[in-house]
Amino acid sequence: MSTFRALGVEGIPEVAAGDDLAELLLAGSVDGLPVAEGLRDGDILLVTSKIVSKAEGRIVLADDREAAIDAETVRVVARRGRTRIVENRQGLVMAAAGVDASNTPSGTVLLLPEDPDASARGLRKRLRELTGARIAVLVTDTFGRPWRNGLTDVAIGAAGLDVLEDHRGRTDSHGNELALTVTAVADELAAAADLVKGKATGRPVAVVRGLGHLVTEEDGPGVRPLIRNAAEDMFRLGxxxxxxxxxxxxxxxxxxxxxxxxxxxxxxxxxxxxxxxxxxxxxxxxxxxxxxxxxxxxxxxxxxxxxxxxxxxxxxxxxxxxxxxxxxxxxxxxxxxxxxxxxxxxxxxxxxxxxxxxxxxxxxxxxxxxxxxxxxxxxxxxxxxxxxxxxxxxxxxxxxxxxxxxxxxxxxxxxxxxxxxxxxxxxxxxxxxxxxxxx
Structure with missing residues (x-):
């Protein structure tokens, strides 16, 4: 029977602009071992976008969060009072363009990484250099979802992983051919890992182990395949x-x-x-x-x-x-x-x-x-x-x-x-x- 484990990475220090995030991760531990020893080939590392943004200096002074949202917005999808669902400059459709005023000093806001896919590729390469482990890296962020209440983490950047698994053409247990099923593997991993990361535990990184067959040699196209283009999106507007x-x-x-x-x-x-x-x-x-x-x-x-x-x-x-x-x-x-x-x-x-x-x-x-x-x-x-x-x-x-x-x-x-x-x-x-x- 296939199994996997989701492991929180403990002991990561506070991240500041200019920090080498991979080096900071080595200060933590996974599964009771230092990260340098604990990472294995086939592991999937999931990193909350907040610490990526902090390391990349994406903290900006902003007394007016709304102005920061305006600057990051490409298209307003829906608006209800002050709440806005928008398409941001990374092509993601989400609340407030991903601009976050939590876990950041007063008078500042935290923007998403400029290019989350590039961030994932860079972190993957650096960790390979430091540990020798062949891993995949996902950068995650918290999203709301159409049709359902509650928040969950999804992948906004990826390297070393095919973010979609296409089941079309396969058959189910009854011999029926699957015609429409394409699984968002990266988002499933992000949600699973968030169960051990948590929103307020100071544990922004997790490792999923046991799914090494998902890890690819090449970095791959990132999360772009997950993002539905406007022409195909039946719900692109409120x-x-x-x-x-x-x-x-x-x-x-x-x-x-x-x-x-x-x-x-x-x-x-x-x-x-x-x-x-x-x-x-x-x-x-x-x-x-x-x-x-x-x-x-x-x-x-x-x-x-x-x-x-x-x-x-x-x-x-x-x-x-x-x-x-x-x-x-x-x-x-x-x-x-x-x-x-x-x-x-x-x-x-x-x-x-x-x-x-x-x-x-x-x-x-x-x-x-x-x-x-x-x-x-x-x-x-x-x-x-x-x-x-x-x-x-x-x-x-x-x-x-x-x-x-x-x-x-x-x-x-x-x-x-x-x-x-x-x-x-x-x-x-x-x-x-x-x-x-x-x-």
Whole structure:
């Protein structure tokens, strides 16, 4: 039966900037022996990042911890009051960018090592020189975890160890092939070692023994394989941050790929759309999903004929001007999926005067706009691009006829949906002050 031991390293003195950390470790003992004698080939040394940072001089004066966090932050993932989960300059997503105000003199904060992988490689090399032992080194830090309460140690730097073990292609005890299982070995080791290190025992180093088969001759790629890139991270933002990103990142798309659109994603977006506010406790939205290619083509052809007919009747409109205007509808023809939002004003109040009647309709139109905005933002969150164009509003009777819609359904444009064919150029940040009047 496979077994391993986790051993705390005792007697390590206080670490200061410029110290040779490997030399200090030799002052300690492991398994009752001085480290120089106690380290064995195949041991895995786990070192708390705090003492690595201290040795590397990563202590900075900072009366304002928040300013230090700002300086170490690349991207805010989530914020709740003063608590921030961020991506730091090492590429790690964690609370407060790893800036720590504990176990450091008052008025200072401790930053993570500049390059934890390099720190692990350097310590491994130096200990090999001093002891002759072929070991692996992990630099660890304390993390919170999505979905679960409580903290645990994880690896933030590694040398001499494959941090992931890929089980895909293997079979389980029942003969089932494993298709998804990749184990975070380095994090499992960090958590196990933390049981004998502890947060307040003055024991910042541990040795895991009995898993020598995990130790590699080369230093390896470090912890980089453990860090999921943003494109693959389904939880790369907190809820409110994801909504804000979807809102600010939503752009009108004019060119789409031919990749099919998942109708389920559109239905989820409609479910979000119909949570919009509406007057008089009504539900004035209907969404026609054009999933049948023949129906969509018949609608677009009929709309094109109506546009040409109506524009040709206008005085002063040349054939060229009409063709230019009609081409604006090409985005609908080229998109793989169309949605026609319709306004239904059932429940509207009747007013005898035109002004009040117009205001009543405007209330419903505003509700329609809110619903469509919910739709567009939710589709953006699904990774889909959209273009909301006014086309159907100029030939409502034609749209109702082709789609066999009730007379009370009022088409309010059309939304083209698909995967964007181009990456949109950066949009300058638009501050709120220009659009605010305070009285």
């Amino acid at each position: 809820t409110s941050e994801a909504i804000r990103e979807a809102v600010t990142g939503r752009r009108t798309v004019r060119r789409f790929t031919d990749e099919p659109v998942d109708g389920g994603a559109v239905r989820r977006a409609v479910a979000a759309a119909v949570t919009a506010p509406a007057p008089h406790h009504t539900t004035p939205w209907r969404f026609v999903l054009l999933e049948d290619p023949d129906t969509r083509l018949r609608l677009l052809d009929a709309m094109l004929a109506a546009w040409n007919r109506d524009l040709s009747a206008l005085d002063g409109w040349s054939a060229e001007r009409i063709a230019t205007r009609v081409r604006r509808g090409d985005v609908l023809r080229d998109a793989p999926y169309l949605v026609v939002p319709c306004l239904v004003t059932e429940g509207a109040h009747d007013y005898p005067d035109a002004a009040r009647a117009a205001a009543e309709r405007e209330m419903f139109v505003v509700a329609m706009g809110a619903a469509v905005q919910n739709l567009l933002v939710t589709l953006a969150g699904e990774g889909l691009g959209t273009a909301w164009v006014s086309s159907t509003m100029f030939c409502r009777d034609t749209v109702r006829e082709v789609l066999a819609l009730p007379a009370g359904w009022d088409p309010m444009g059309a939304v083209a949906v698909g995967r964007p064919a181009d990456v949109p150029p950066p949009r300058p940040e638009r501050g709120a002050e220009t659009f605010i009047a305070v009285r």
